[in-house]
Amino acid sequence: xxxxxxxxxxxxxxxxxxxxxxxxxxxxxxxxxxxxxxxxxxxxxxxxxxxxxxxxxxxxxxxxxxxxxxxxxxxxxxxxxxxxxxxxxxxxxxxxxxxxxxxxxxxxxxxxxxxxxxxxxxxxxxxxxxxxxxxxxxxxxxxxxxxxxxxxxxxxxxxxxxxxxxxxxxxxxxxxxxxxxxxxxxxxxxxxxxxxxxxxxxxxxxxxxxxxxxxxxxxxxxxxxxxxxxxxxxxxxxxxxxxxxxxxxxxxxxxxxxxxxxxxxxxxxxxxxxxxxxxxxxxxxxxxxxxxxxxxxxxxxxxxxxxxxxxxxxxxxxxxxxxxxxxxxxxxxxxxxxxxxxxxxxxxxxx
Amino acid sequence: xxxxxxxxxxxxxxxxxxxxxxxxxxxxxxxxxxxxxxxxxxxxxxxxxxxxxxxxxxxxxxxxxxxxxxxxxxxxxxxxxxxxxxxxxxxxxxxxxxxxxxxxxxxxxxxxxxxxxxxxxxxxxxxxxxxxxxxxxxxxxxxxxxxxxxxxxxxxxxxxxxxxxxxxxxxxxxxxxxxxxxxxxxxxxxxxxxxxxxxxxxxxxxxxxxxxxxxxxxxxxxxxxxxxxxxxxxxxxxxxxxxxxxxxxxxxxxxxxxxxxxxxxxxxxxxxxxxxxxxxxxxxxxxxxxxxxxxxxxxxxxxxxxxxxxxxxxxxxxxxxxxxxxxxxxxxxxxxxxxxxx
Numbered sequence: 001x002x003x004x005x006x007x008x009x010x011x012x013x014x015x016x017x018x019x020x021x022x023x024x025x026x027x028x029x030x031x032x033x034x035x036x037x038x039x040x041x042x043x044x045x046x047x048x049x050x051x052x053x054x055x056x057x058x059x060x061x062x063x064x065x066x067x068x069x070x071x072x073x074x075x076x077x078x079x080x081x082x083x084x085x086x087x088x089x090x091x092x093x094x095x096x097x098x099x100x101x102x103x104x105x106x107x108x109x110x111x112x113x114x115x116x117x118x119x120x121x122x123x124x125x126x127x128x129x130x131x132x133x134x135x136x137x138x139x140x141x142x143x144x145x146x147x148x149x150x151x152x153x154x155x156x157x158x159x160x161x162x163x164x165x166x167x168x169x170x171x172x173x174x175x176x177x178x179x180x181x182x183x184x185x186x187x188x189x190x191x192x193x194x195x196x197x198x199x200x201x202x203x204x205x206x207x208x209x210x211x212x213x214x215x216x217x218x219x220x221x222x223x224x225x226x227x228x229x230x231x232x233x234x235x236x237x238x239x240x241x242x243x244x245x246x247x248x249x250x251x252x253x254x255x256x257x258x259x260x261x262x263x264x265x266x267x268x269x270x271x272x273x274x275x276x277x278x279x280x281x282x283x284x285x286x287x288x289x290x291x292x293x294x295x296x297x298x299x300x301x302x303x304x305x306x307x308x309x310x311x312x313x314x315x316x317x318x319x320x321x322x323x324x325x326x327x328x329x330x331x332x333x334x335x336x337x338x339x340x341x342x343x344x345x346x347x348x349x350x351x
Numbered sequence: 352x353x354x355x356x357x358x359x360x361x362x363x364x365x366x367x368x369x370x371x372x373x374x375x376x377x378x379x380x381x382x383x384x385x386x387x388x389x390x391x392x393x394x395x396x397x398x399x400x401x402x403x404x405x406x407x408x409x410x411x412x413x414x415x416x417x418x419x420x421x422x423x424x425x426x427x428x429x430x431x432x433x434x435x436x437x438x439x440x441x442x443x444x445x446x447x448x449x450x451x452x453x454x455x456x457x458x459x460x461x462x463x464x465x466x467x468x469x470x471x472x473x474x475x476x477x478x479x480x481x482x483x484x485x486x487x488x489x490x491x492x493x494x495x496x497x498x499x500x501x502x503x504x505x506x507x508x509x510x511x512x513x514x515x516x517x518x519x520x521x522x523x524x525x526x527x528x529x530x531x532x533x534x535x536x537x538x539x540x541x542x543x544x545x546x547x548x549x550x551x552x553x554x555x556x557x558x559x560x561x562x563x564x565x566x567x568x569x570x571x572x573x574x575x576x577x578x579x580x581x582x583x584x585x586x587x588x589x590x591x592x593x594x595x596x597x598x599x600x601x602x603x604x605x606x607x608x609x610x611x612x613x614x615x616x617x618x619x620x621x622x623x624x625x626x627x628x629x630x631x632x633x634x635x636x637x638x639x640x641x642x643x644x645x646x647x648x649x650x651x652x653x654x655x656x657x658x659x660x661x662x663x664x665x666x667x668x669x670x671x672x673x674x675x676x677x678x679x680x681x682x683x684x685x686x687x688x689x690x691x692x693x
Contacts, residue, residue: 131601
């Protein structure tokens with residue numbers, strides 16, 4: 001990644017239990033999660049996590065339940081204290097912060113969106129959206145404009161005087177997002193923010209987040225257990241399993257080159273045509289010679305190319321980015337990319 | 352001759368026990384023995400438990416059980432004066448508050464008092480039905496000339512319930528914040544709740560003069576404070592952890608969290624505690640009439656003492672009416688809070 005790194009996690013360990021320090025030594029010596037549970041009755045939450053999160057991009061942390069993803073995100077604003085490790089934000093190790101600095105970090109630099117919304121039921125939507133300025137001691141009159149602006153941006157015009165329980169789940173989560181945006185923080189932590197919503201609303205919210213990202217370029221850390229969601233939102237994808245990072249990198253790359261059977265399992269259920277982009281399967285070349293049926297953009301999905309080709313596998317396309325030719329795309333190659341590696345005959349040796 | 356002689360003989364402690372001086376207090380068995388002139392033969396079946404009295408018979412150096420109660424009494428009397436030096440000034444404001452409240456409630460003419468109470472009920476409950484109920488109840492009690500007594504009871508309850516909330520809510524908050532405080536408080540609360548109410552009147556009578564209002568004030572407060580403490584603790588502990596986490600994530604201080612999140616969200620439970628506290632102070636105010644608490648309890652007591660059936664029943668009915676009013680009004684307030692929070 002050539003981008004600036006906003007958040008950097010180094011050698012982060014978290015062990016839950018009465019006496020984590022000796023357990024930490026054992027884990028560092030190579031003890032597994034199951035062994036630790038059986039022999040020491042300690043739960044290994046996170047195991048040597050090293051992740052760099054680029055500024056202004058969306059980092060998605062994906063894993064099944066129990067993989068430690070919610071634990072990890074709570075370390076970024078120290079809602080959970082690590083057993084060992086470092087978390088650097090803008091070049092400062094936040095684990096060295098005292099209580100006042102930590103509150104400052106939470107008020108100004110990081111905001112959080114929760115799976116179960118976690119709005120204050122006794123305050124109005126406007127007061128909820130203005131939680132961050134209210135915590136700083138600003139009066140409702142002062143923050144009302146800012147909060148209203150963000151409420152309108154997330155599609156809640158004129159709902160400011162309602163109470164959260166009067167809104168539907170999707171609308172409540174919009175309030176949650178408006179609350180995070182009103183804090184004007186660079187970093188937005190989203191803990192399974194859309195998991196409690198039904199599928200259609202969830203798609204709406206994902207699109208809302210993508211729009212907001214295009215406009216605001218916040219550093220978003222998004223937790224999900226849903227690979228479709230992860231691939232849709234991620235600039236950088238981190239896959240967790242049993243508390244350690246299985247693979248991280250550019251999502252297209254992970255999709256095409258899974259390095260672990262666990263990830264292959266994940267990836268096999270995906271609608272690849274919708275997720276994969278032309279740039280990931282094209283042959284890079286600047287002299288696009290030969291006969292072509294047309295031009296496609298490097299960021300188009302394969303699905304759109306298939307629809308353009310009307311299913312004709314003999315066609316070839318010139319791939320362009322910002323109008324410049326960057327490669328060629330053969331429809332045969334495209335179709336082959338749609339099949340997961342395991343099923344395509346190139347069975348890889350596992351283990 | 353006593354059952355446990357052999358124990359002391361076996362241990363060689365007969366000397367240490369000292370000789371039976373024959374004087375002092377003797378047991379019934381000894382008297383019987385003296386009267387019949389023969390030793391009582393105790394069968395195995397009748398072997399007494401090695402209690403203080405039984406052991407005393409064998410060894411006079413061991414005190415009799417009556418010494419325990421006497422010692423307790425003496426101990427209390429010994430610390431009484433120094434205890435009084437501390438407790439008396441601390442609780443004096445309670446006496447003043449009770450006296451003032453009693454005076455105000457009785458000095459205000461009925462044609463101001465009853466409409467005022469109706470207004471308060473309306474402001475708290477926002478229900479016309481409730482206001483009518485209050486008017487009818489007070490009207491009835493005044494009609495049978497129990498107005499004075501009712502106002503006295505009400506004055507005592509207002510003062511005591513207010514003080515219960517004033518101290519009970521902070522104690523409940525302290526319990527909710529620290530498991531250690533909670534572990535320490537729970538046995539105390541259990542004891543206060545299960546101790547028969549008459550029992551803690553006894554040391555209070557020794558400590559204060561029976562003519563002082565704080566005597567019954569303290570008894571009522573101790574008895575009635577428990578529910579509001581418990582439910583405040585419970586209410587704050589039950590506040591949704593997700594919301595607390597959100598408050599943390601947005602950098603709230605502990606104080607902001609307490610006043611902005613925990614107390615408002617615990618309010619339904621706290622109000623349920625206030626309701627229970629008021630009900631329990633009403634129950635106690637009747638018993639407290641034994642130690643000169645004025646009000647409807649005095650009439651109940653008169654009904655029992657001089658077997659005036661009508662007075663007893665009617666004053667009982669008066670207490671029930673008060674209980675219904677206080678319960679309905681606090682519940683109406685609770686319902687309004689709940690409605691605001693869903």
